[in-house]
Amino acid sequence: MxxxxxxxxxxxxxxxxxxxxxxxxxxxxxxxxxxxxxxxxxxxxxxxxxxxxxxxxxxxxxxxxxENLYDVGTSTGMSVRIFSGSGETRTPVLEFDRPFNYRAQAVDxxxxxxxxxxxxxxxxxxxxxxxxxxxxxxxxxxxxxxxxxxxxxxxxxxxxxxxxxxxxxAKPQRQLLLATFKGLNRADHQFAYRSSDGARHNWFTIHADFGETFFGPYLHKDAGATRAFIGFAKPGSPWVDLFKSATDTQSARDAVVKLFATYFPEDLALVAQLEPLHEDPHSWFLGAVTxxxxxxxxxxxxxxxxxxxxxxxxxxxxxxxxxxxxxxxxxxxxxxxxxxxxxxxxxxxxxxxxxxxxxxxxxxxxxxxxxFLGDEKYAAHAELLFPAAAVNAKIGSAFFDFLSEPRPLLGIQTREQIGKFISDLAGETAETVLARFKAPKQFAQAKAGDRSLVST
Ligand SMILES: Cc1cc2nc3c(=O)[nH]c(=O)nc-3n(C[C@H](O)[C@H](O)[C@H](O)COP(=O)(O)OP(=O)(O)OC[C@H]3O[C@@H](n4cnc5c(N)ncnc54)[C@H](O)[C@@H]3O)c2cc1C
Missing domain, CATH: 3.50.50.60 (FAD/NAD(P)-binding domain)
Structure with a gap:
């Protein structure tokens, strides 16, 4: 036939x-x-x-x-922290830790x-x-x-x-460093200072001037349960050179630890426990996407x-x-x-x-x-949604709904539409929600685990 x-x-x-x-x-x-x-x-x-x-x-x-073949690499929410300044002017801007209204999965x-x-x-x-x-x-x-x-x-x-x-x-908006690590056991209590669901929440830690970092559960093809890091350096940021110091698995790990030691020391006690995946020389890379x-x-x-x-x-x-x-x-x-x-x-x-x-x-x-790039078009979103998410759990979770189903964002463009989005979720006016926001004086700090901190 x-x-x-x-x-x-x-x-x-x-x-x-x-x-x-x-x-x-x-x-x-x-x-x-x-x-x-x-x-x-x-x-x-x-x-x-x-x-x-x-x-x-x-x-x-x-x-x-x-069919779903993977039961590792699942995350259930996101802990966001924003800082500005550096050295003596380093200032916590806001934080929130919210569950997703869905499940997320990071698989190699x-x-x-x-x-x-x-x-x-x-x-x-x-x-x-x-x-x-x-x-x-x-x-x-x-x-x-x-x-x-x-x-x-x-x-x-x-x-x-x-x-x-x-x-x-017309050009890349961020220089990227991706790396996968082992060594940080899923000791949920160690993550509790940032997350209501222990190690299952991702971290999105932002430096208002220099860039952003993502850190979360990951299923590596051979090593299994690991943690993935992505650094996003803004053009001209000192992070660009720091990322470029990564030339192999060890130096990529050292760059990440140095980044946290310098800019986000609250997390250093955990981050210092990360170990490179030497068995996979391709577990890190530098990049940029236009x-x-x-x-x-x-x-x-x-x-x-x-x-x-x-x-x-x-x-x-x-x-x-x-x-x-x-x-x-x-x-x-x-x-x-x-x-x-x-x-x-x-x-x-x-x-x-x-x-x-x-x-x-x-x-x-x-x-x-x-x-998420903080494009000028979305300046009002950043100004209103981040503090609203910090004071209202529903708004925080709804903010991450855009990662799963981005289409509603197309209908939330003007300041009035953002205000309505906030008030519909909160059951009170956006002004009332935002009036409750107070910048934190400092962020809670990770405690050193059973391993000593590794200096870089
Ligand atoms: C740092 C980083 C983090 C990311 N995080 C996320 C995330 O959290 N969520 C998300 O949804 N996406 C994320 N992405 C994007 C995601 O990884 C990619 O969109 C996706 O993997 C692209 O798959 P692809 O098959 O289109 O391309 P590729 O994976 O690039 O595959 C292309 C293939 O084509 C082959 N090929 C090329 N040219 C030829 C040729 N001429 N003949 C034959 N074969 C050829 C290549 O060797 C390669 O195997 C991230 C990307 C980066 C860089």
Missing amino acids: PNTKRKAAIVGAGLAGTTAGLGLVNAGFDVTIYSDRDRASLRDDMPPTGTAVYFGNSLEYDAEII TRLRADDRLGRFLARGGQFVVRTVTPDDLDAIAAQVDLTLVATGKGGLSLLFPADPDRTVY PTVRRAVARTKNGHPVAAIGDAAVSFDPIGGQGAQNAVIQSVLLIRALREHKGKITYEWLWDQFNTHWDHRAEAATEVTRL
């Missing part, structure tokens, strides 16, 4: 490519994934693309692709992708190790019904020019339509934790539409799908990223 299955080709086997690949195989497609690395190299010879926390909603989308992208690839192969998917060039892409696209480009931020993404109407920034929305559907030189997914379509500064979530949701929406659509997959049809995704998620995800 002739093979009547629709054929798909996917270039790139990161989270986006493997998610779409498994989803398309499950939807009855005959799928080939092309990857510039073999399976072992994807898992062991490169760093994770990011921490890739799924906040709430995206876990439900992901469940349409693959290399593990997520490998698990997807394993299932993809078991269900008959084909995996070809080959670096695909634009000419190859043309030949590949000529033979299949659907071609997806999932090559991440570089490489073939350049076939899809940036969309000036949807792209806000947040870019691409014209995500293109034609190859002979006119075959190809669509970008994941970072190849939209790349985000990671401060709002949107990239991996966006990749999964884009793939799921596309596969849902393909299950319904039995006609030819045309350039126009692919554009309709990307525009649907833009309206459904990607636009709001870019806006929530601007909110």
Whole structure:
């Protein structure tokens, strides 16, 4: 019998490519994934693309692709602290610690992708190790019904020019240091000075002038329960040089400890217990992302339509934790539409799908990223929502709802709309809520555990 299955080709086997690949195989497609690395190299010879926390909603989308395989890396809330100044002028600005209205999960992208690839192969998917060039892409696209480009931020993404109407920034807004650590046991009482749920709350510690840090539970592909750190240095911040002092797992760990010793010493007793993952030399990296929305559907030189997914379509500064979530949701929406659509997959049809995704998620995800970057457009949000979150638990939790479901943010833009958001949640006027806010004199401090502090 002739093979009547629709054929798909996917270039790139990161989270986006493997998610779409498994989803398309499950939807009855005959799928080939092309990857510039073999399976072992994807898992062991490169760093994770990011921490890739799924906040709430995206876990439900992901469940349409693959069952939940992980019970480590879950977080249940966020402890926020903001400081300003340094040295003698160092001042605590505000803090709040709030539970999420959902569950969040941080799993090594290399593990997520490998698990997807394993299932993809078991269900008959084909995996070809080959670096695909634009000419190859043309030949590949000529033979299949659907071609997806999932090559991440570089490489073939350049076939899809940036969309000036949807792209806000021309350069990176933060220099990044990502690192994963072991050594800090999940001793909940040690975290109690910051968190109502012990080690299960992430920390988001902000220096108003220099940048931000994220620190939270993480499932490393080999080491298991660990903690992930991401530092976000603003341009010109002294953190940029501090991050650049990281050249390997040990110096990355030392840079993080030095950062906390200098700027956030309240947490040092815990942070000093972190140990590098020497067994994974790729457990850290330096980076920077220019947040870019691409014209995500293109034609190859002979006119075959190809669509970008994941970072190849939209790349985000990671401060709002949107990239991996966006990749999964884009793939799921596309596969849902393909299950319904039995006609030819045309350039126009692919554009309709990307525009649907833009309206459904990607636009709001870019806006929530601007909110967390402290973009001028969101100055009133920062001014009102942070202190409101500090005095009202519901507002604090609702603030983090934007990470899971960013769309409501599009309707909360003016000062009046922010005021209404606050008063609807608090049951009293925004002025009354904000009048209760008092800046803290100092923040509670971690106590040294059973290990001595490591000086840097
Ligand atoms: C520091 C940091 C923290 C982050 N934290 C979060 C978070 O908390 N939440 C969240 O949702 N997102 C987060 N992200 C974003 C998230 O990690 C990415 O959006 C996601 O992993 C992108 O997956 P991808 O498959 O699109 O790209 P990639 O992972 O880059 O995969 C692309 C693949 O294509 C391959 N490839 C490239 N060119 C070719 C070619 N020509 N031929 C064949 N193969 C090719 C590459 O080798 C690679 O394997 C973070 C990102 C960073 C940098």
